[in-house]
Amino acid sequence: MTTAQLPDPDTSRWLSSYYFLRAGVSVAWVAAAFTVGMAMPPAAAALLVAYPAWDAVANLVDARRSGGLAASPSQALNAAASTVVAIAVAVALGSSPYAVLAVFGVWAILSGLLQLATGVRRWKAGAQWAMVLSGAQSALAGIHFIVKANGSAVPGITDVAPYAAFGAFYFLVSAVWLTVAQARKASTERIA
Numbered sequence: 210m211t212t213a214q215l216p217d218p219d220t221s222r223w224l225s226s227y228y229f230l231r232a233g234v235s236v237a238w239v240a241a242a243f244t245v246g247m248a249m250p251p252a253a254a255a256l257l258v259a260y261p262a263w264d265a266v267a268n269l270v271d272a273r274r275s276g277g278l279a280a281s282p283s284q285a286l287n288a289a290a291s292t293v294v295a296i297a298v299a300v301a302l303g304s305s306p307y308a309v310l311a312v313f314g315v316w317a318i319l320s321g322l323l324q325l326a327t328g329v330r331r332w333k334a335g336a337q338w339a340m341v342l343s344g345a346q347s348a349l350a351g352i353h354f355i356v357k358a359n360g361s362a363v364p365g366i367t368d369v370a371p372y373a374a375f376g377a378f379y380f381l382v383s384a385v386w387l388t389v390a391q392a393r394k395a396s397t398e399r400i401a
Contacts, residue, residue: 218394220334221387223274228336228384231267235377238263242370253366257309258299260373261316265291275331283326290319310364314354317372321347336386343379347372 238260246253265288272284279285294316301308325344328337350372357364 218391220275221391224334224336225384225387225391227267227271227274228380228387232377232380232384234263234267235373235380239370239374239377242366242373246366246370254302257302257313257366257369258295260295260369261291261298262295264320265289265295281327281330283323283330287320287323287327290316290323294320306364307358310354310368311358313369313372314351314358317351317354318348319351321345321349321351335390336383339379339383339386343376346375346379350375 238256242253242256246256268284268288268291269278272278272281272288275281275284294312297312297316298309301312321344323344324347325341328340328344331337354368354372357368
């Protein structure tokens with residue numbers, strides 16, 4: 210059964226752990242972007258490729274844990290799109306920072322809509338309202354990236370970092386929400 214069909218304690222624990230991991234990796238990426246990424250262009254390039262690559266891996270792991278790729282088509286598509294985007298970012302790095310930001314913009318729109326679809330699909334698992342909001346905000350951020358990529362200001366890694374920070378926030382909210390719900394349920398079961 211998929212996560213949407215079975216909001217059991219194992220699913221809730223998995224999603225809580227997964228969301229904490231996603232939040233932690235995003236926070237680490239943002240910290241690296243504002244430190245080493247700003248100081249060393251090769252590090253910034255590596256970070257920009259690593260961000261969608263990590264998203265691809267994370268979506269694959271979650272889809273497999275949540276019933277498999279066939280049962281999680283939005284995550285399978287998200288993993289495929291993120292893989293293509295990691296390659297596209299690597300290619301765009303040889304062109305211009307505007308091209309890199311445009312690629313991130315297209316990806317943010319697509320991955321945001323797919324994340325929103327995943328949140329709706331497994332709404333009953335709990336805390337998915339934050340994933341739905343995150344997906345919608347990601348799509349809006351993508352539009353902003355594309356507009357900015359067509360502007361005159363030279364974009365850099367610090368244009369992408371706030372996007373990753375908001376992602377970390379939403380993953381953290383979902384993780385905490387699920388953890389609190391698990392604790393409440395366990396407390397209620399002990400009393401009953």
